[in-house]
Every structure is written in C-alpha cells, then in structure tokens.
Amino acid sequence: MNGDRVIGGYALRRLLGRGGMGEVHLAATPTGGLAAVKIINPALARDPAFRRRFEREVAAARRVARFCTAPVLDAGIDGDVAYLVTEYVRGPDLAEAVRDQGPLSGGNLEALAVGIATALSAIHGAGVIHRDLKPSNVLLSPLGPRVIDFGIAQLVDNDSLASQAILGTPAFMAPEQVRGEPLTPATDVFAWGGVIAFAGTGRLPFGGGAPGEVLYRIMQDGPRLDGLDEGIREVVSRALAKDAHLRPTAQGLLSELVGGIRLTTATEVVERTWTGAVTADAGLSAAWAPAARPHDSRAPDPGAPGGRRRWPWVAGAAAATALAVAAALAVPGLRQQTWPYEAGFGDAWAIGTSEGGTARQAGTGYELTVNPGWRLWKSAPRQEPETGVIVSAKATLAEGAGEYGVWCHGSASSGDRYEFVVSGSGKVTIVKRRTGTQGKILYGPANVKGAAVNRIVAECGRSGDKVTLRMWLNEGLVAEAADTDAPYGPAEAGVHAASGATGSARVRFDSFALRPVAQ
Structure with a gap:
C-alpha cells in the first residue's frame, strides 16, 4: 500500500500494473473520486526532450472524444515525476x-x-x-x-x-x-x-x-x-x-x-451483449448538415503565403455505450452532428468546373486544379462547433507552383475566413481573408521543413473578443497568432488552394477532419 504518497494532488492507493513507460496506480482524486494515474519512468521524465514531447502528446490526447476510451483527465510534472491521469475503468482487460x-x-x-x-x-x-x-x-x-x-x-x-x-x-x-x-x-x-x-x-x-x-x-x-x-x-x-x-x-x-443497415441495428449489437433491456433508438436524433457550397476567387496575391455466453461483468449495464457507438457511426444516408467529422469526400463536397478551376473526387481523395492567378476554397458539408474547431487535412502539391491548406471561421456569403497556408516554396502563413481583397497576414511568412505529403492541423478557438489561431505542420507547431480586430466567429471550414500568376496548380487532399476544441 502506498496511500500516503501524493502525486499532483492525487493520493495513490494501490499499484495496478507496470510497463515500459512506468507504473499505473489507482488513486483518489482531490474531490474524492477514483482515477488511474500513470507515473512515467523517472529516467524518461528527466529528459528535457521527453518533457517537451510529453506536453505535446498530452495536449493531443486530451482532445480525443470520449467514445469507448478512457479519457485523459489531467497531466503534469511534479518535481522529477511526470504523470498522466485517466478515468478509472472497472473491469478486466x-x-x-x-x-x-x-x-x-x-x-x-x-x-x-x-x-x-x-x-x-x-x-x-x-x-x-x-x-x-x-x-x-x-x-x-x-x-x-x-x-x-x-x-x-x-x-x-x-x-x-x-x-x-x-x-x-x-x-x-x-x-x-x-x-x-x-x-x-x-x-x-x-x-x-x-x-x-x-x-x-x-x-x-x-x-x-x-x-x-x-x-x-x-x-x-x-x-x-x-x-x-x-x-x-x-x-x-x-x-x-x-x-x-x-x-x-x-x-x-x-x-x-x-454497412447500409438501419442505425438501430448497430445499437442492438451492443445492447444484446453489453447492456440490459434498452430501447434501441432512445435519445437518438439526426441533424442534417448544410450542403457544401463551391467558392473560388481571383487571387490578388498569388505569391503570398448473440454470443456463447453473457459475461457476468457486463450484465445489466446502461444504454450509454449503445448511444455512444451510434453517435460515432457514419451510416450511409444518415448524417448526424456528431464529432469528430471525417470526410470521405463523397459526402456532398463540391465538384465541378468554374472560371477559377476544377474540383473533383479522385479515388478516395479530393483534388483542386487551380487556373493561373486564381484561388479555390471549398466548404466541408458540416458547420463548425460553437466551442471552436480543430481542422486537419493531409495534402500534396501534385503539380505546378502555388499554395494550399485549410481554413476556418468562414462564410460563403461574405468570403470571410482564416486561412492556414503552406506554399510550395516551404513557407507558412496565417491570413485573415475576405474574397477579392489582399488579405491581412497575421503570421509569417516563415520558413518550415515540409514534406512531399503534408499534414496540416489548424486550431481556431475563441475567448471573449479574441480568436486564437495555431497551426501545426507534420505534428510540429509552426505558427501562432491572435485576432482581436472584429474577429470572425464559428461558421464553415474547408480546404483551399491557389496557383501562381502564370501557371496552374493541382493540389490533392487525402483526408479532412473537424472536431471541437476541448474545453
């Protein structure tokens, strides 16, 4: 027993297990509840590089939705001890x-x-x-x-x-x-x-x-x-x-x-094994997302940046798991305002040709081919969450010279948006833009180390009258900015691409996701 040991305000009660990264303890929280506390191996915790990585990884882990996971509740470094606190889950592995x-x-x-x-x-x-x-x-x-x-x-x-x-x-x-x-x-x-x-x-x-x-x-x-x-x-x-x-x-x-079966069937799979007698569709509702709208503009600054047994520990449980699973499913023909949203690019993303270029599905991806001197920006078929949004995409500049990235807090009617930009020349910028204007650079241009395929992640979070903007490239934080001058609010988000003044550009997006900023 080690009940008198306290780490980060959590009183350790008993050892649950050991692994290569450290020990896991059952602990009492400051409010009297229970949690699982992982104490990182001290040899790792003393390494400054590990500490930086630990802080980054924890920040990402805390943004994971709680569906069928043991969510991260807290983390920190107490002296030479790094610790991670998750919800305590009763039951065998x-x-x-x-x-x-x-x-x-x-x-x-x-x-x-x-x-x-x-x-x-x-x-x-x-x-x-x-x-x-x-x-x-x-x-x-x-x-x-x-x-x-x-x-x-x-x-x-x-x-x-x-x-x-x-x-x-x-x-x-x-x-x-x-x-x-x-x-x-x-x-x-x-x-x-x-x-x-x-x-x-x-x-x-x-x-x-x-x-x-x-x-x-x-x-x-x-x-x-x-x-x-x-x-x-x-x-x-x-x-x-x-x-x-x-x-x-x-x-x-x-x-x-x-598959294409009824949504209730998915919940029934869980109910008959993990829950007791529950109504399959209790509490479920669906909200249809608005249709995607195409956007393109002349770019004024193209150079800018039933099993064998019912196991005893699951008998009589509540309906929470069935509802959580149902909320996470993307069943064809039924769109729900659930998070995270992950694009398959076949679900109402705009396709077609305009004066500025062409948007098309390309296998499992999405391609924007931009005519010289133009900028294309396309909306995801999902409104942003009110709490702020994390936008992520994997993109490749497949042909030509230009720039590309993601955007948030946009409006199809006004053209307002915050763009997070990667250029083919290896620079990043954050731009506050309105259609037909030069755009206001909030950060950059700054040199970065890119790759043939780049993963771009952007955060748009609002606190009072300020919007905070952060950008990661291939999991490294590369840009931060804030906007207090009539900042834009949650609306739409999507992807964008722009060509140079004299040549076209083709950008391929292989993934796109939206999720709320953790509160």
Whole structure:
C-alpha cells in the first residue's frame, strides 16, 4: 500500500500494473473520486526532450472524444515525476477475459469490434495514433469496451523512426511498423484486426514464439483467421492487409461492420451483449448538415503565403455505450452532428468546373486544379462547433507552383475566413481573408521543413473578443497568432488552394477532419 504518497494532488492507493513507460496506480482524486494515474519512468521524465514531447502528446490526447476510451483527465510534472491521469475503468482487460472465459463470438465479438473501432475513430480524429493497440489495452467495463493508453502515444514524427518499433507489441505490429517506416492511422487498423482475431479465436493471428519469428510471419505470411464468424472474418482480413493503403480507415471499419443497415441495428449489437433491456433508438436524433457550397476567387496575391455466453461483468449495464457507438457511426444516408467529422469526400463536397478551376473526387481523395492567378476554397458539408474547431487535412502539391491548406471561421456569403497556408516554396502563413481583397497576414511568412505529403492541423478557438489561431505542420507547431480586430466567429471550414500568376496548380487532399476544441 502506498496511500500516503501524493502525486499532483492525487493520493495513490494501490499499484495496478507496470510497463515500459512506468507504473499505473489507482488513486483518489482531490474531490474524492477514483482515477488511474500513470507515473512515467523517472529516467524518461528527466529528459528535457521527453518533457517537451510529453506536453505535446498530452495536449493531443486530451482532445480525443470520449467514445469507448478512457479519457485523459489531467497531466503534469511534479518535481522529477511526470504523470498522466485517466478515468478509472472497472473491469478486466481483454487478454484476461479471453484467458479466463475463452474466445468471444456472435454479438459479443461484434460489439467488441464496433466499440474498439469507435475508439480508434475518436483517437484518429484528434490526430493521434495509438501505436500499441493490444488486448491488454482494451478494458471490458460495464458500459462496454474502453481503449486505454493512447494518452502517451506519440504523434506522427518522421524524425523518430527508431522509437516507433519500440512502442509496438510484436504480435500486433503492422508490417510498416516492423520496417520502421512512418506510421499512420492504418497501423492501428492492422492492430484492430489482430485484436479482434485474438478475441474471436483465442489465438494470436500470426502465432507465438520469439519476437523475431512473429515479426517474420507478419511480413511474409497471412493471418490465421479460421474460427472467426464469416461476416467479421472478411472485415478482419481487410484490416490485416500487408499494404496499409488497402486497409479501411477506422470510420470505414464502422461502416463495414454495420454497412447500409438501419442505425438501430448497430445499437442492438451492443445492447444484446453489453447492456440490459434498452430501447434501441432512445435519445437518438439526426441533424442534417448544410450542403457544401463551391467558392473560388481571383487571387490578388498569388505569391503570398448473440454470443456463447453473457459475461457476468457486463450484465445489466446502461444504454450509454449503445448511444455512444451510434453517435460515432457514419451510416450511409444518415448524417448526424456528431464529432469528430471525417470526410470521405463523397459526402456532398463540391465538384465541378468554374472560371477559377476544377474540383473533383479522385479515388478516395479530393483534388483542386487551380487556373493561373486564381484561388479555390471549398466548404466541408458540416458547420463548425460553437466551442471552436480543430481542422486537419493531409495534402500534396501534385503539380505546378502555388499554395494550399485549410481554413476556418468562414462564410460563403461574405468570403470571410482564416486561412492556414503552406506554399510550395516551404513557407507558412496565417491570413485573415475576405474574397477579392489582399488579405491581412497575421503570421509569417516563415520558413518550415515540409514534406512531399503534408499534414496540416489548424486550431481556431475563441475567448471573449479574441480568436486564437495555431497551426501545426507534420505534428510540429509552426505558427501562432491572435485576432482581436472584429474577429470572425464559428461558421464553415474547408480546404483551399491557389496557383501562381502564370501557371496552374493541382493540389490533392487525402483526408479532412473537424472536431471541437476541448474545453
């Protein structure tokens, strides 16, 4: 017992477990509740580089939506001790449950698959990659499966390849993780496939043995999926594709798991396994998002920048998990004002040709081809949340010279917007713009280290009469600004591209997401 030890105001009660990053303790909160406190290995916590990374990762983790996760409640550094506080989840982890009671099947397995995919959708929507999804990081709470330990997952960092493989667990590592390549959310989807295969069969999909042997089989062999129910086996097989580009996204997993069936069916999957008698559609509502509107303008400054058993710990639970899962699903034909919003670019994004250029779907992506001297800006089919917004996109300047990025707090009627700009020459700017005007530069131009494919994340948060604006490029904070001169408020957000004065430009967007600023 170590009840007299207090870290960051949390009184430690008992040790819950140890891992490579440190220890996890059950603790009493300052208000008398319970929480799980992870104390980081002191050798790591004393490293200034780790402290900087820790602060960045925690900030991202705290923005993860709470669906099917154990949310990060607090974090800090107390002397030489770095700590992370998450919600305490009662219940065994998936590895313990399968060991003690055997594999899952039918509705139990379906509910688990939907719940973990929902958690990954929330985690990826916050710009975080878990990197170490495994059965011991899935807790089976009375309200359904909860994914943990994403709070210390590193954000994508192309300069930290050596650490990426270390953070993985061999049996659930994706081929690109084994090779030490930059990781993407597809890495977690591969781990999801391994976890569901394990849960449904009681076996590791690529067998056991020495880590080197397991990693070799991951690279060379197909997974062993016999014993899985046929329907879910097909989804798991796609998630375990060797080529990351062939795997569905986390949101795609949800769509495959519930397909084009009624939304209530998805909640019933959870109800019959994780909850008691609950009305499937209780409390559910749908709000239709406004249709996207195309925008383009002449650029005045183009150079500017039913299972085998009902497990005893889940009997009689409330409807919260069913509602959470339903809220996170993007079922075809039904659009809800739920967060995060992740674009598939087929859902009412504007396409067509205008004087300024062309917008079109390109496979799973979205392309803007901009005529010389013009600027195109396109709205997502979703209004911004009132609390402020995080906008993220992955973009490539595929042809020509110009600039591109995301924008927020925009208005189709006035052309007002804040643009977060990356130029082909390697500069970033934040611009307050109105259609047909030069635009007011709030930050930059500043030189940055870009890449062939750039991930752009922008934050537009409002406090009183001030809008705060921050921009990340490939997970590094590159620009900060504030606007107090009649600042714009929440409205629309989207993507933009501009060409040079004499040549056209083509920009491809491979992802786009919106989520509220954490309060």
